[in-house]
Amino acid sequence: MSNKQTSLETLxxxxxxxxxxxIGGWGSRRKPMAVVRSLLTSDVTDLTIVSYGGPDVGLLVxxxxxxxxxxxxxxxxxxxxxxxxxxxxxxxxxxxxxxxEGLFYLGLQAAAWxxxxxxxxxxxxxxxxxxxxxxxxIANPYPTGPFAIEADADAEFVAMxxxxxxxxxxxxxxxxxxxxxxxxxxxxxxxxxxLGAAERRLVTAEKVVAAGTLAExxxxxxxxxxxxxxxxxxxxxxxxxxxxxxxxxxRDEAFQKAYVTAAKDPAxxxxxxxxxxxxxxxxxxxxxxxxxxxx
Amino acid sequence: MSDATIADVCVLACAEAWRGDGEVxxxxxxxxxxxxxxxxxxxxxxxxxxxxxxxxxVAGIPAINARSDELIREAYVPYxxxxxxxxxxxxxxxxxxxxxxxxxxxxxxxxxxxxxxxAQLVGVRGAPGxxxxxxxxxxxxxxxxxxxxxxxxVVCGVGNDRAAAAGPGATRFHDLRRVVSNLGVFDFGGPxxxxxxxxxxxxxxxxxxxxxxxxELDGVEGDVATTAVPTAEQLxxxxxxxxxxxxxxxxxx
Numbered sequence: 081m082s083n084k085q086t087s088l089e090t091l092x093x094x095x096x097x098x099x100x101x102x103i104g105g106w107g108s109r110r111k112p113m114a115v116v117r118s119l120l121t122s123d124v125t126d127l128t129i130v131s132y133g134g135p136d137v138g139l140l141v142x143x144x145x146x147x148x149x150x151x152x153x154x155x156x157x158x159x160x161x162x163x164x165x166x167x168x169x170x171x172x173x174x175x176x177x178x179x180x181e182g183l184f185y186l187g188l189q190a191a192a193w194x195x196x197x198x199x200x201x202x203x204x205x206x207x208x209x210x211x212x213x214x215x216x217x218i219a220n221p222y223p224t225g226p227f228a229i230e231a232d233a234d235a236e237f238v239a240m241x242x243x244x245x246x247x248x249x250x251x252x253x254x255x256x257x258x259x260x261x262x263x264x265x266x267x268x269x270x271x272x273x274x275l276g277a278a279e280r281r282l283v284t285a286e287k288v289v290a291a292g293t294l295a296e297x298x299x300x301x302x303x304x305x306x307x308x309x310x311x312x313x314x315x316x317x318x319x320x321x322x323x324x325x326x327x328x329x330x331r332d333e334a335f336q337k338a339y340v341t342a343a344k345d346p347a348x349x350x351x352x353x354x355x356x357x358x359x360x361x362x363x364x365x366x367x368x369x370x371x372x373x374x375x
Numbered sequence: 376m377s378d379a380t381i382a383d384v385c386v387l388a389c390a391e392a393w394r395g396d397g398e399v400x401x402x403x404x405x406x407x408x409x410x411x412x413x414x415x416x417x418x419x420x421x422x423x424x425x426x427x428x429x430x431x432x433v434a435g436i437p438a439i440n441a442r443s444d445e446l447i448r449e450a451y452v453p454y455x456x457x458x459x460x461x462x463x464x465x466x467x468x469x470x471x472x473x474x475x476x477x478x479x480x481x482x483x484x485x486x487x488x489x490x491x492x493x494a495q496l497v498g499v500r501g502a503p504g505x506x507x508x509x510x511x512x513x514x515x516x517x518x519x520x521x522x523x524x525x526x527x528x529v530v531c532g533v534g535n536d537r538a539a540a541a542g543p544g545a546t547r548f549h550d551l552r553r554v555v556s557n558l559g560v561f562d563f564g565g566p567x568x569x570x571x572x573x574x575x576x577x578x579x580x581x582x583x584x585x586x587x588x589x590x591e592l593d594g595v596e597g598d599v600a601t602t603a604v605p606t607a608e609q610l611x612x613x614x615x616x617x618x619x620x621x622x623x624x625x626x627x628x
Contacts, residue, residue, distance in 0.1 A: 106454060133498075153498030160497055172491035178484065180503040182458045201462075201548070202504025205533035205541035211489045220544070235544030266430040267453040 081291055084259040084313045088361055091282050091314040092118035095247055100128040102188070102243070102278055104250030104271040105323060108134040108156040108331055110263070112251035112284050114319035114361045119145055121358065130243055132184070132270065134323060135339065138164030139357075141174050142343075148175040150243060152184050156340070157324075158333060163343040179208055179215075179240070185270060187243035192276025196242055203238035215241070248278035251320045252305060253328060255285035256294045259307035264298050265326040268305075275309040284316040286328050318365050334375060335368065379604045381557060382407060382622040384576050385516075386613050387605045388555045390414035392512045393467055398422040399510070400432075400460055402468040406621040408514045408555075409439045411469070413616050414609065426452065438616050461501065464548050467510035470502060472554075474527040475513055477569050477590040479551040481506070481532030489529050502531035507538065510550045516625050518556035520589040535568030557626045558584050560602055565593030574600040 092115050095101055105111035116136045119127075120143045127146050131137055133154030140146050142164040154165040168174045179187070186198040199218055209215055217236040222228050250271040255261035261283050263271065275281045283305065289296075294303055322339065324331035342352035356367050389411025393401050401412040401423045416423040417436045427433050431448035452460070460466050473496055474482040483502060487493030505511055511532060515522050530537060538549040554561040554570065558579045565571040571594035575584060581595050605613060613622070 151498065153500045155497055161495065166495045169485070169492055169495035176490075178489070178499055180499055181501040182461060182504040185455065185458055200504065201507045201544055202501075204503075204507050204545035205530070205537040205549075206499070206503035206506075207484070207489065207530040208499060208503050211529070217544075231547050232543060234542065235547070236542055237544050269454055 081258050083257045083291075084307070084310060085257045085288055086312055086314055088114055088118065088284065088314045088316050088319075091115065091284065091312050092122070094280055094282055094312060095119060095124060095127075095249070097124050098126045099246040100130060100244070102245040102248035102274040103129060103131040103136050104248065104269060104274045105134065105136070105320070106132040106267070106269040108158070108323045108336065109267070110251055110265060110269065110320050110325045111136045111323040112249045112319060113321060113323060114251070114284055114316035115249050115282070116140060117357060117361060117364055119143075121360075130245060132181070133162070133165070135162055135336075138162035138343075141165060141168045146174055148177065150177040150179070150184070152179055152181040156336060158331065159336065159340055163340050167343070177212055179203065179212065180206070183208065183238065183240045184243070185273070186240040188270060188273035188277045190240065190242035191244045192273050197239040199237040199239055201237060203240070204236070209238070215239075243277055245274065245278035247280040247282060248274040249282040249284070250274060250305070251284045251316065251325065253285065253325065254287045254289060254294065254297045255283050255313045256289050256291045257313065258291035259283070259310035259313055260294050260303055261285060261305035261310065261313075262294060262298050262302045263304065264302055265324070272305060272309060275305065281309060281311045283310050283312070284314050284319045286317050286319065286325065288313055288315040316361065319361070321365075321368065335371070338371070379610055380623065380626075380628045381576055381578075382626040382628070383605050383610060383613055384602050385555060385557060385626055386410040386414060386622060387609060388560045388602050389469060389514060390418070391560075392469060392553050392555065393420045393423055396420055396423065396467050396510070398424065398465070400424045400426065400466040402426070402466060404469060404471050405514050405516065406439060406617070406625045407516065408469040410613060410617055410622055413439070414612060417612060430454070436616070438618060439621060440617070440619055461504055461508050464509045466505075467512070467552070468505050469512040469514050470505070470532060472513045472515050472522065472532070474522055474524045475515060475554060476524055476527050476534060478534035478536040478567070479513070479532070479554070479563055479570065480527045480530045480534030480537055481513055482527035482529045483531050484529040486528055499529070499531045503533060506532040506551070507545045507549050509548060510552050512552040513554045515554065515556040518558040518584070519587050523588040523590065525590045535563055539568075558587060561592075569593050572599055574602040576602045577604060
């Protein structure tokens with residue numbers, strides 16, 4: 081069995097300029113922040129980011145890494161809006177394909193099933209079809225016959241296109257070197273679909289264990305990410321910080337607040353960037369440690 | 376009005392939105408709708424289903440500030456499974472609206488043009504899909520002409536006119552119920568599914584409502600009902616469910 085484990089740096093290097101990148105997690109929950117941070121200091125640019133958006137989106141956009149964002153929202157959960165995202169949108173500096181959360185789900189599912197689209201009612205009548213003129217509808221192909229439903233005979237549905245990804249990255253609690261992984265927090269979110277939708281599939285984990293020992297670290301039914309879905313594994317303890325990754329750690333609300341405060345003006349943002357986001361992952365983690373000691 | 380505040384009146388008005396709903400997921404956004412759903416469940420809609428806002432259904436009727444470890448979870452519903460509920464129709468959501476128009480189109484995405492907004496808001500979220508799949512109501516804690524507008528900037532939740540224009544795929548399960556604001560209660564019983572005043576909150580004049588609404592409101596002629604004031608018993612229940620008074624921060628007295 082091949083060993084998929086590598087370093088965080090090598091894993092992050094898989095993401096190159098111009099790629100369409102799916103980022104797992106949801107809002108400010110279990111985001112692969114270590115990989116996001118390593119992109120901030122890289123020379124990668126021109127990314128299309130596909131995300132149930134949180135601080136991953138704000139940070140990458142602010143750092144000039146992003147050409148386009150595909151999402152249904154960008155939120156920090158306990159704080160409604162990511163300030164970096166808000167600023168970028170109000171400056172008009174980033175392209176946005178905004179779709180209903182459920183359409184987004186279907187787009188990932190379509191890609192994972194190798195279908196060009198999946199139909200939905202979601203989006204009908206809304207601005208989603210107007211702000212995305214390339215999206216279209218499809219007539220119910222069963223107006224009559226044994227599969228007809230009278231009330232839908234003349235219906236059109238949104239044909240949500242597959243959100244095919246060049247690369248997807250998710251962060252989990254524990255993975256093994258073969259590429260199986262477990263989410264021990266309450267919600268797997270859409271991570272399996274991100275991985276399924278991608279050509280290249282990256283997983284960072286709080287802890288990487290020997291192949292065949294994953295079940296010693298939690299209930300087997302939590303191992304919903306298996307090695308048919310993954311290519312590269314790297315260990316990144318604290319790799320979702322400051323977003324939530326229970327049971328290892330909750331969202332670091334104090335640090336998230338510091339991020340939001342720093343984002344409010346250029347001077348404090350550059351100080352924040354200098355202190356936390358200019359080095360590698362271990363210097364980030366130690367900068368957070370010393371920040372915490374000051375609080 | 377005994378000791379009830381407008382916030383308490385709003386709680387009861389929100390609760391009424393879920394009357395007769397049976398066994399559906401109640402998804403309230405905002406403290407006052409969250410209290411409304413709980414009042415509905417504890418009185419006239421006992422089969423309502425509440426969530427912990429994370430990945431579980433919660434049993435019983437916890438206070439809105441209940442700690443996570445105080446909740447009794449009755450089933451597991453991670454985010455992905457919520458869409459199965461949304462698309463099955465077994466849900467009645469009460470969303471907030473930064474803007475809402477005469478036919479119930481709602482905006483929570485952006486103020487100004489979508490490609491270069493004056494103010495970025497949270498995003499379309501699930502509003503397009505919610506509004507064409509299951510019962511939908513709205514809560515607007517600050518009723519003014521910037522919120523009740525002639526046309527919303529970005530249609531997130533779909534109104535009656537836009538659903539009709541989109542055809543039977545959109546209208547089949549489209550079901551706008553009511554709008555509750557800090558001034559009154561509204562439904563869509565006006566001509567062509569237009570917004571209609573159902574009741575004005577105690578102490579609120581019809582003129583004040585008309586003034587604060589940026590479109591022609593149906594139902595403002597003649598006698599207009601006054602929104603029900605919670606009884607002493609209902610007030611005690613609301614207090615118990617919101618001991619820290621979050622509702623009074625959402626709608627100050």
